[in-house]
Amino acid sequence: MIASFIDGFRGLKSFRRGIHPPHRKEYAQSEPIRLLRPKSDLHIPLTQHIGAPCAPTVKPKSRVQFGDKIADTDSFVSAPIHATGSGTIVAERMVLLPTGRRVAAIPLRLATEGAAWPENLLQDFLRRDWDGVEPDRYDADEICQAIRDAGIVGLGGATFPTHVKLKKNPDRPVDTLVLNGCECEPYLTADHRLMLEAPEAIVVGLQLAARAAGVSRAIIAIESNKPDAVETMRKASAGRPDIEVMVCASKYPMGGERQLVPAVLNRVVPSAPKGLPLDVGVVVVNVTTAHSIARGVVHKQPLTHRVVTVTGKGVARPGNWLTPIGTSFSELIEHCGGVTNRAVKVLAGGPMMGPTLPHLNVPVIKATGGITIMEPEETAQWEEGPCIRCGRCIDNCPLYLSPTKIAHAIRAREYELAYAYDMLACCECGCCSYVCPARIPLAQYVRAGKNQWSSVAARKKEKE
Amino acid sequence: MATPSVTNTLAEDVDDTPRPFVVSSAPHLVEGRSTRAIMFDVVIGMVPLFVAAVVLYRWRAVALTLITVAACLATEAIANRIRGRSMLSLTDGSxxxxxxxxxxxxxxxxxxxxxxxxxxxxxxxxxxxxxxLGQNLFNPAMVGRAFLMACFPVAMTTWAQPFDLATIGTVDAVTQATPLAAAKFGSDVVPRMWDLFMGKVGGCIGETSSLAVLIGGMYLLIRRTADWRQPLGVLVGAGVLAVIAHWADPGKFAPLGVQLTSGALMFGALFIATDYVGAPITPKGRLIFGFGVGLLIMVIRLFGGYPEGVMFAVLIMNALTPLIERWTRPEPLGGPVAA
Incomplete structure (x- = not known):
């Protein structure tokens, strides 16, 4: 509470409750974005987004060029998948996704060195010259179509198809677009680096997204621990009265849309699973997504690469790598000098929400913003004790839930009770587990309960 | 935490140097304070009270404190033994x-x-x-005290005048009624607020000096080991009734300042009502719980058969805790999910 008061005093945008974990951005935040040219086969999963999975449009043994479409579907809520390098398609196989799911993937045997990607890929990706581009020349449908063709999904991690999110809906008008550059997850610096190295493209993408959604006002939200990014984004959006850069408190989970929208606009988003920022006239887009939109719409470049932060004490040389989708974690980490002998945990993402991986045979997907490799002292191992009813989980829940009540209901398999305690509204940010002195994995219980809920609800319906 | 062996059946050709990593659920960071740290924080918060008790009652305070703590630890050890549970619970400090x-x-x-x-x-x-730990409905210390009150009513209400610093060694402790008992049963001993504040009055060993209680309590509040809501509730609840009573009959009922600094009220507000387990877990519930404790303390003091009511007030409110919790369930930020 005192911290919130100070944040308010400093003129920072903030929300109530939440936590202040260590930032640990210093590992990778001053490493410029570099291009990774992997040599091993890529494994490009067919399910990288929320919505219908794609079906391959290419046959094994066929040759593809960098950027060719290799999988698609007719479904509206979906996004096509592209060849992230030139080479030969190999027979489909199953891979483990960073999320823990097993899905089908198209393996791609890369053409020999030099032939798989254009020479100037990195320069093109980080192009600073966007002066001649006039976002106003594009109309909304054209932008949405180009976004779909480029296979763009929410790159903050949610992977919801962006053209669906931006599509105008006359019943639900939107008046403000919030560009999310908070990157509140500790360790990760991919969004930060992109704002420093390609701010003009992000602003163009923002304007295109705003045009597609039909909004007149845009807000760029950045946490106060990235003053250099605030500076570059202010410069890049100078002279645009409809774009405002807002500095947010460095607080977790600032980048969650249910926290960000109240913080910058003072509008409360209705509870999940039904409520969306759309219900209060807001659409939230991540900075990396905006960057892809600019490339996809203006230069017709599909989403083939993304910036991945490889960070943590457990990796020899942390860095930010522009990585082709489908590269295995192990090859990417090898380029960073490999894991240290003491590394104990590998996370897909940051330490607050990132799932652990048992091994490194996992491909980079559209949602992969970072890999955090931790040594034992960074992540204490602990044993679960009894709840002492201290109430810290309730005091710190940014959604005002009662995590200990929900977790106890789920542990007793009382899913209906957990539902009554608004289990489904939980955003799984993990603040409750972070503060729990008894080290109860509250967020894990809630995740398990939510996974169970659909089958419980189905059984209940059957009975009725 | 499991350390699974590598399942290297997928995409074997991608990585030829697999190694096992710890698999666990996010988040992978945790704030420093554990249950044990919190319990020992409470112990630190009680150090000023212990110091005051030793100054006022010398070796009696040391002996009583040590023997009671030892009895508690031994009982928990025996219970763990009987139930076949780990003795680790002894180290959690509760x-x-x-x-x-x-x-x-x-x-x-x-x-x-x-x-x-x-x-x-x-x-x-x-x-x-x-x-x-965490499962009890009632505050254990207050249950223990209530048991003693029922079994040994005379011993439990015989007070000693604390050693006066000026006369140490010259006189023994004098048996004397506490200020509250005096006020209640019509004695004309008028307690001075300063003496109440410093603890130079009869009473239980740790609660007589409001100064020591406040120092320890402030420590707990600043460290946020104790929630501020219960103490505030207690002071408001007791204060309201005290002001009304004094206004109605100044001759019979002590003024606000005396009421708040005498007896176990401060100790109860800062150390007993703030116990996590017996109090509601919801923020609003904690305010209501404190307010109820404060009200009941004054009701017992003003109208009850006992001179002091902290113990019964806390036990009664412990019983109401599940109900209060049900009434004060926080509403999710974006409105309830369940229709």
């Missing part, structure tokens, strides 16, 4: 906290064997039979 709170609410001349009985009852009947 039994030490219970023992200290119980000891501090005992009169200085209480025979030591009675303190042992209090400690045994507190841990065995109020804590371990419910399943140990």
């Amino acid at each position: 039994a030490i906290v219970t023992g200290m709170i119980l000891a501090f609410s005992l009169p200085p001349k209480l025979p030591l064997f009675m303190a042992v009985i209090g400690g045994v009852v507190a841990i065995a009947l109020a804590k371990m039979v419910f399943g140990g």
Whole structure:
């Protein structure tokens, strides 16, 4: 509470409750974005987004060029998948996704060195010259179509198809677009680096997204621990009265849309699973997504690469790598000098929400913003004790839930009770587990309960 | 935490140097404070009270405190043994906290064997039979004290005048009514607020000096080990009734300042009502709980058969906790999900 008061005093945008974990951005935040040219086969999963999975449009043994479409579907809520390098398609196989799911993937045997990607890929990706581009020349449908063709999904991690999110809906008008550059997850610096190295493209993408959604006002939200990014984004959006850069408190989970929208606009988003920022006239887009939109719409470049932060004490040389989708974690980490002998945990993402991986045979997907490799002292191992009813989980829940009540209901398999305690509204940010002195994995219980809920609800319906 | 062997059946050709990593659920960071750290924080918060008790009652305070804590730890160890549970629970500090709170609410001349009985009852009947830490409905220390009150009413209400610093060694402790008892039963001993504040009056060993209680309590509040809501509720609840009573009959009822600094009120507000387990877990519920405790303390003081009511007030509100919790369920930020 005192911290919130100070944040308010400093003129920072903030929300109530939440936590202040260590930032640990210093590992990778001053490493410029570099291009990774992997040599091993890529494994490009067919399910990288929320919505219908794609079906391959290419046959094994066929040759593809960098950027060719290799999988698609007719479904509206979906996004096509592209060849992230030139080479030969190999027979489909199953891979483990960073999320823990097993899905089908198209393996791609890369053409020999030099032939798989254009020479100037990195320069093109980080192009600073966007002066001649006039976002106003594009109309909304054209932008949405180009976004779909480029296979763009929410790159903050949610992977919801962006053209669906931006599509105008006359019943639900939107008046403000919030560009999310908070990157509140500790360790990760991919969004930060992109704002420093390609701010003009992000602003163009923002304007295109705003045009597609039909909004007149845009807000760029950045946490106060990235003053250099605030500076570059202010410069890049100078002279645009409809774009405002807002500095947010460095607080977790600032980048969650249910926290960000109240913080910058003072509008409360209705509870999940039904409520969306759309219900209060807001659409939230991540900075990396905006960057892809600019490339996809203006230069017709599909989403083939993304910036991945490889960070943590457990990796020899942390860095930010522009990585082709489908590269295995192990090859990417090898380029960073490999894991240290003491590394104990590998996370897909940051330490607050990132799932652990048992091994490194996992491909980079559209949602992969970072890999955090931790040594034992960074992540204490602990044993679960009894709840002492201290109430810290309730005091710190940014959604005002009662995590200990929900977790106890789920542990007793009382899913209906957990539902009554608004289990489904939980955003799984993990603040409750972070503060729990008894080290109860509250967020894990809630995740398990939510996974169970659909089958419980189905059984209940059957009975009725 | 499991360390699974590598399942290298997928995409074998991608990585030829696999190694196992720890698999666990996010988040992978945790704030520093554990249950044990919190319990020992409470112990630190009670150090000023212990110092005051030793100054006022010398070796009696040391003996009572040590023997009560020892009784609590021994009882928990025996209960763990019987139930086949890990002895690790002894190190979480909760039994030490219970023992200290119980000891501090005992009169200085209480025979030591009675303190042992209090400690045994507190841990065995109020804590371990419910399943140990976090499971008890009632504050264990207050249950132990209530048991002693019922079994040894005379010993539990015989007070000693604390040693006056000027006369140490010259006079023994004089048996005397506490200020509250004096006010209640018509004696003309008028307590001075300064004496109440410093603890130079009769009373239980740890609660007589409001100054020491405030120092320890502020520590807990600043460290956020204790929630501010229960103490605020207690002070408001008790204060409202005290002001009304004094206004109605100044001759019979003591003024606000005396009421708030006398007896166990401050100790109860800062150390007993702030106990996590027996109080509601919801923010609003904690305010209501504190307010109820404060009201009941004054009702017992003004109209009840006992001179002091902290113990019964806390136990009664403990019983109401599940109900209060149900009434004060926080509403999710974006509105309830369940229709």
